[in-house]
Amino acid sequence: MAKKMLDLMSLYASLKKDLKTIDKALLNLVESEESPIIEQAANQLLAAGGKRIRPIFVLLCARLGKINQAAAMKLAVAIELIHSASILHDDVVDDSDMRRGKISVKAKWDNHIAMYAGDYLFAKSLESVAQMGNPQIHQILSQTTYELSLGEIEQIRYQYDATQNIRVYLRRIKRKTAVLIAASCQLGAIAGGLEQHAKKLYLFGYYVGMSFQIRDDILDYTMTAAAIGKPVGEDLRQGNITLPALLAMKNPLIQAQIASVNETTSPAELQAVLTAIRSSGAIEQAQLVSEQYLRKAVAILDSFQNPTATKPLRQITNYLLDRDD
Amino acid sequence: MAKKMLDLMSLYASLKKDLKTIDKALLNLVESEESPIIEQAANQLLAAGGKRIRPIFVLLCARLGKINQAAAMKLAVAIELIHSASILHDDVVDDSDMRRGKISVKAKWDNHIAMYAGDYLFAKSLESVAQMGNPQIHQILSQTTYELSLGEIEQIRYQYDATQNIRVYLRRIKRKTAVLIAASCQLGAIAGGLEQHAKKLYLFGYYVGMSFQIRDDILDYTMTAAAIGKPVGEDLRQGNITLPALLAMKNPLIQAQIASVNETTSPAELQAVLTAIRSSGAIEQAQLVSEQYLRKAVAILDSFQNPTATKPLRQITNYLLDRDD
Numbered sequence: 001m002a003k004k005m006l007d008l009m010s011l012y013a014s015l016k017k018d019l020k021t022i023d024k025a026l027l028n029l030v031e032s033e034e035s036p037i038i039e040q041a042a043n044q045l046l047a048a049g050g051k052r053i054r055p056i057f058v059l060l061c062a063r064l065g066k067i068n069q070a071a072a073m074k075l076a077v078a079i080e081l082i083h084s085a086s087i088l089h090d091d092v093v094d095d096s097d098m099r100r101g102k103i104s105v106k107a108k109w110d111n112h113i114a115m116y117a118g119d120y121l122f123a124k125s126l127e128s129v130a131q132m133g134n135p136q137i138h139q140i141l142s143q144t145t146y147e148l149s150l151g152e153i154e155q156i157r158y159q160y161d162a163t164q165n166i167r168v169y170l171r172r173i174k175r176k177t178a179v180l181i182a183a184s185c186q187l188g189a190i191a192g193g194l195e196q197h198a199k200k201l202y203l204f205g206y207y208v209g210m211s212f213q214i215r216d217d218i219l220d221y222t223m224t225a226a227a228i229g230k231p232v233g234e235d236l237r238q239g240n241i242t243l244p245a246l247l248a249m250k251n252p253l254i255q256a257q258i259a260s261v262n263e264t265t266s267p268a269e270l271q272a273v274l275t276a277i278r279s280s281g282a283i284e285q286a287q288l289v290s291e292q293y294l295r296k297a298v299a300i301l302d303s304f305q306n307p308t309a310t311k312p313l314r315q316i317t318n319y320l321l322d323r324d325d
Numbered sequence: 326m327a328k329k330m331l332d333l334m335s336l337y338a339s340l341k342k343d344l345k346t347i348d349k350a351l352l353n354l355v356e357s358e359e360s361p362i363i364e365q366a367a368n369q370l371l372a373a374g375g376k377r378i379r380p381i382f383v384l385l386c387a388r389l390g391k392i393n394q395a396a397a398m399k400l401a402v403a404i405e406l407i408h409s410a411s412i413l414h415d416d417v418v419d420d421s422d423m424r425r426g427k428i429s430v431k432a433k434w435d436n437h438i439a440m441y442a443g444d445y446l447f448a449k450s451l452e453s454v455a456q457m458g459n460p461q462i463h464q465i466l467s468q469t470t471y472e473l474s475l476g477e478i479e480q481i482r483y484q485y486d487a488t489q490n491i492r493v494y495l496r497r498i499k500r501k502t503a504v505l506i507a508a509s510c511q512l513g514a515i516a517g518g519l520e521q522h523a524k525k526l527y528l529f530g531y532y533v534g535m536s537f538q539i540r541d542d543i544l545d546y547t548m549t550a551a552a553i554g555k556p557v558g559e560d561l562r563q564g565n566i567t568l569p570a571l572l573a574m575k576n577p578l579i580q581a582q583i584a585s586v587n588e589t590t591s592p593a594e595l596q597a598v599l600t601a602i603r604s605s606g607a608i609e610q611a612q613l614v615s616e617q618y619l620r621k622a623v624a625i626l627d628s629f630q631n632p633t634a635t636k637p638l639r640q641i642t643n644y645l646l647d648r649d650d
Binding site: 035036037038089092111112113115116117119120122123124126127129130131133134135138139141142143145146148149150152153154156157 | 360361362363414417436437438440441442444445447448449451452454455456458459460463464466467468470471473474475477478479481482
């Protein structure tokens with residue numbers, strides 16, 4: 001146990017330096033004397049931090065091979081910029097005033113600034129990577145962006161739709177979350193000279209992303225507002241029907257309750273629906289689905305038959321999903 | 326005169342077929358069973374037509390050399406998709422309910438759909454071009470997108486700012502309009518195997534774009550609502566201070582009048598400001614600036630020392646700017 005702890009700490013120490021460099025690169029990229037508004041908006045978001053999960057996956061996958069440090073850093077920054085852009089556009093839609101426990105850019109400025117700041121970060125990402133002149137990298141980022149935009153649209157399309165099925169949910173979180181983590185791992189493979197493993201690492205990232213998003217969706221039902229930095233049950237109130245609700249809806253009574261939720265639902269009514277979902281066993285079932293994806297991710301790492309080399313990826317995956325090694 | 330007319334008609338006949346193919350490709354690309362909302366939103370915009378100026382410049386510049394028809398068509402479609410995406414995001418900001426004389430996507434659906442439909446068209450453009458595997462093309466599109474996003478931001482930054490100068494205005498219209506036409510010409514050069522002339526044709530497109538946007542900004546002061554498909558003086562009312570206003574502001578009285586315009590300005594008050602600008606001579610001065618850019622564009626065509634080959638570009642430029650040959 002003590003050794004495990006030390007290992008994780010030493011992994012973090014080795015990542016810390018790279019993550020600082022990435023944060024610095026992110027801030028440098030959005031520094032623009034010409035557009036103080038956008039700089040403020042972007043800085044606000046970047047400074048709020050976040051876990052920098054995607055850059056970490058780029059770096060760790062690259063380290064599986066012989067890492068090209070400059071390429072890995074550039075790709076890590078590009079991926080985080082796309083992620084930030086998509087958060088900015090989500091904020092416009094979610095009407096969420098809180099993001100990462102801080103007031104959101106959208107609330108502080110307005111929808112238009114958030115939209116344009118998103119456009120800007122997104123364009124900046126593509127522009128910074130275009131200089132590398134690698135068509136494969138561009139294909140990956142373009143495809144990822146395209147899937148992300150479909151995910152955004154599906155989020156609206158299925159908002160407050162209590163007739164949607166689990167397949168539709170899984171496709172949505174694939175596009176909204178998993179594809180970007182998958183691309184992080186795939187780009188890491190490329191930056192590590194591991195083209196032959198790029199597809200396998202893409203799949204690893206996809207499984208991690210699915211497991212992670214399902215867990216995140218569970219937290220909206222189980223954590224306190226203070227711990228997740230936004231009101232509890234916010235997903236449901238905003239019509240984002242996630243796996244716990246979908247599993248609970250097998251009970252027609254709960255299905256009817258969930259179908260009745262809309263923007264004007266009172267906190268007390270919402271509480272009643274949340275309680276019904278929580279006591280239905282759906283949370284535990286959703287947890288099992290998340291773990292299933294996690295096992296698939298770990299199986300891919302096992303297939304490398306090199307426990308020492310894949311250990312950091314295993315550690316960070318377990319950390320991300322709040323699991324013991 | 327009769328011969329000129331026939332020439333222009335035959336140019337159009339030769340373009341018509343390609344433009345139909347482009348329109349078909351645009352509609353095919355946005356056909357997506359999975360997202361009926363987005364398909365409707367995008368179709369609505371694409372069906373509204375527009376002049377397809379950017380695709381035309383791609384094709385005509387490519388024809389200056391030995392055109393790769395497939396590449397030219399793909400690039401023409403990609404450019405039009407980016408243009409459409411930027412229009413969708415403009416509609417969010419402008420609060421404009423009319424676009425090309427039809428009700429805008431934003432008014433018909435809402436801001437979120439317009440934003441996501443824009444994200445989608447934009448991603449679709451990059452994704453469709455990524456398959457070509459040409460890093461230079463990607464660099465051009467990324468750079469163009471980046472400049473576009475800065476232009477969007479500047480439009481907000483200088484909204485209702487009656488202290489801005491003409492240099493700021495020129496930079497803004499460069500980014501908002503001219504860069505995309507410049508990129509169209511540059512991409513056309515590449516699709517025509519004219520890499521050695523790519524920069525020159527970029528500059529040609531830039532000058533045409535500047536001339537065109539200034540003329541468009543003038544029309545907002547001179548045309549009837551029916552003719553331009555939106556209310557007269559809409560730019561000024563929405564705080565988009567363009568060249569006629571900037572030139573008229575040399576008169577401090579008019580400057581004060583323009584500085585007082587905001588969203589709540591009554592139609593009668595707005596009329597008074599418009600009349601002041603119109604009688605200041607600023608419209609005529611702005612027209613001279615537009616013509617100056619046009620002359621620079623034509624000088625580039627002249628530098629090819631091949632009047633026959635460059636004739637279609639000259640014709641379409643004059644048509645666009647409503648000039649005699």
